Amino acid sequence: MITIRRAVLADAERLAELSAVLGYPVPLATMAARLTRLLASAADIVAVAVAPSGLVVGWIHGAEHELIETGSHCEILGLVVDAVHRKVGAGRQLVAAVEEWAASRRLEYVGVRSNIVRIESHPFYEQLGYCRVKTQHSYRKPLS
Numbered sequence: 001m002i003t004i005r006r007a008v009l010a011d012a013e014r015l016a017e018l019s020a021v022l023g024y025p026v027p028l029a030t031m032a033a034r035l036t037r038l039l040a041s042a043a044d045i046v047a048v049a050v051a052p053s054g055l056v057v058g059w060i061h062g063a064e065h066e067l068i069e070t071g072s073h074c075e076i077l078g079l080v081v082d083a084v085h086r087k088v089g090a091g092r093q094l095v096a097a098v099e100e101w102a103a104s105r106r107l108e109y110v111g112v113r114s115n116i117v118r119i120e121s122h123p124f125y126e127q128l129g130y131c132r133v134k135t136q137h138s139y140r141k142p143l144s
């Protein structure tokens with residue numbers, strides 16, 4: 001049985017470990033500083049999935065975004081479940097927590113962009129009722 005709760009600063013180490021699973025290793029101090037800011041932000045939600053043992057097995061970050069052209073919506077900015085705890089409903093419950101938060105803020109929809117190489121994420125989101133609305137190229141320019 002997985003339970004969902006809001007993240008707290010003490011989760012920083014586990015969030016960093018799971019971020020590495022996602023492909024983004026983050027030093028603990030950096031994660032702690034990041035989490036401190038996000039937890040203080042009313043426009044962000046960070047929730048964690050907890051196994052019966054108390055181990056945090058997944059996290060999700062959702063945020064309210066206001067765009068000039070389309071107004072406000074909720075975007076899932078990150079989601080990961082530890083590989084050995086997948087397919088037991090943690091991901092579904094984490095997304096549901098963000099949807100509930102977004103609904104409480106009267107946002108019209110929840111969106112998510114997922115890299116095409118994240119093979120398991122696409123049937124996952126479709127199973128949860130998400131429809132693919134477009135395919136994009138992602139650009140980046142380093143600033144030195």
Ligand SMILES: CC(C)(COP(=O)(O)OP(=O)(O)OC[C@H]1O[C@@H](n2cnc3c(N)ncnc32)[C@H](O)[C@@H]1OP(=O)(O)O)[C@@H](O)C(=O)NCCC(=O)NCCS
Nearest residue numbers: 079080081086087088089090091092118120121123124127
């Ligand atoms: C995608 C991910 C979050 C799913 O988490 P999860 O806890 O395993 O998902 P759940 O157990 O809640 O599954 C929910 C539904 O999605 C389906 N699903 C999950 N993984 C799937 C897969 N690999 N293939 C097909 N369907 C899948 C399940 O069948 C389930 O449907 P059901 O409840 O009707 O059986 C997890 O695989 C993960 O962390 N992947 C790596 C990171 C990633 O891709 N993150 C998303 C980036 S935006």
